[in-house]
Amino acid sequence: MIERVYLKEYVTFDEVELEFSEVELEFSKGLIVFTGPSGAGKSVLMRGILSIFGYFDLNAKLGEAIVDADIDLEKFGLEKDDILIFKQMKKNKNRFFINNQAVSRKIIREIADKFLNYLSLREIKEFENENILLLLDKMNDNKKHHQNLKTYNEKYNLFKSIQKELHTVLFLEKEAAEKKEFLKYELEKIEKIDPKHGEFEELMEIKKDLSKIEKIKEKVFEVERIFDFEYSVYELLEMSGLESEFFSNAMNELRIAIDKANEKADYLENVDIEEVLERLSNLQDLIRRYGSVEEALEYYEEKKKELEKLENLSFEKEDLEKKLELISKDLYSLADIISDERKKTAKKLNEKLNYYLEKLYMPKAEIVFNKTELNRLGIDNVEIIINEIDINTISTGEFNRLRVAMLASKLEYENQEMTLFLDEIDANLSGEESMSVAEVLKYLSSKYQIFAISHQPQLASKANKHFLVEKKDGKSMVRELNKNERIEEIARIIGGKEKSQKAIEYAKELLKENND
Structure with a gap:
């Protein structure tokens, strides 16, 4: 206040x-x-x-x-x-x-x-369908009705969620044929190369080693000459009274290293350099496009799943349509029950409304229910009709009195x-x-x-x-204004500037009636 x-x-x-x-x-x-x-x-x-x-x-x-x-x-x-x-x-x-x-x-x-509520000229907010339905629900003291409203709201939210999913599927389905071809083309390009994790780095290492085959062989030949002096080293160690085990181990390690170097050289001699270079070129194409082989493989998996989803759209659509059909039946059934309860409450509101309309010298009003498409409030579209005329077309004076009657009718239900x-x-x-x-x-x-x-x-x-x-x-x-000033003002309203004694007496009478 x-x-x-x-x-x-x-x-x-x-x-x-x-x-x-x-x-x-x-x-x-x-x-x-x-x-x-x-x-x-x-x-x-x-x-x-x-x-x-x-x-x-x-x-x-x-x-x-x-x-x-x-x-x-x-x-x-x-x-x-x-x-x-x-x-x-x-x-x-x-x-x-x-x-x-x-x-x-x-x-x-x-x-x-x-x-605060400002009732401006021809403001029909309180007579809008949503506000009348909310008033009818507030007036209804049936606990079952309010439970039904809660259940309906939950199911309707689920209904809208499924409906949204279905719209997405239908939209995708329209583009699916063209998109599937594009995805297949993208996947085939990667499949044709068939990249492996770490492959590019391995091939780059092989490419680098291929240029060193002759040098490896030359060095192996030079290093192997050390074995010509191996026996002499053993003799020296024996003459000096020193242990020869460390030298024996070192020579064995060297033989293993030489064997590996020879094996690598033999392997590299059998590698097709053209094939390596071509493979590297293909992998480099992928890297330029996707950033790395790993990112190309991630992209492949992502698009593969997308393709699978598109190919399963018909099954998904069918499943969503079935769910939507089932929940729609539940909603229409609940909406009918809710509507019946609202109609009972509307009779009470109608009686209250007409009680005040009669006091306001207005003709009776009728609350009329029509069915509408399923929405978050149910299936009801409510109108108030006076003398079989829509309230939007009645005079301003009648409309204002209707608003006063509506305010009075819902007074006890305002929280x-x-x-x-x-x-x-x-x-x-x-x-x-x-x-x-x-x-x-x-x-x-x-x-x-x-x-x-x-x-x-x-x-x-x-x-x-x-x-x-x-x-x-x-x-x-x-x-x-004080009491005497009110008498003067009310008399002015009645008789104008030239207030007659009769106007003053009538003003006193009006104030007396309202203060008794």
């Missing part, structure tokens, strides 16, 4: 300071009415208050509102506090704050929408106290009709905080707080 509003240098208002919190109005609830001559600035003032909450651009130097509402600020990345202070300042551009923490206009509007802004909701109505609107709004003010602009004495007489907006010398001002 809004407890205080402050505006500075706003259009024709130099300064506005309004207090709405009263002891007799629990948590600032109640009916707050603004009256005054045409052009005084009532609608401008209402727009100014709404601007603090991001609904309009604020043309004020400063706008501030203190709000009592249970909002989880941490959800919006803001520090929690006991009260909410909304602020908008304008220098070069508008800047928004909540409890002195800077926020975007989008965030401030999102937070305000949690507790959160709200602040409503109504701009001339009783415009173009007869005295009897205006009184009916005033009485229903007074009833609504037991739970809602209602800000209303009115040119009718009936609504003004019902107000818990009555503010007068007037203009002098081009400057607008607003002030709260």
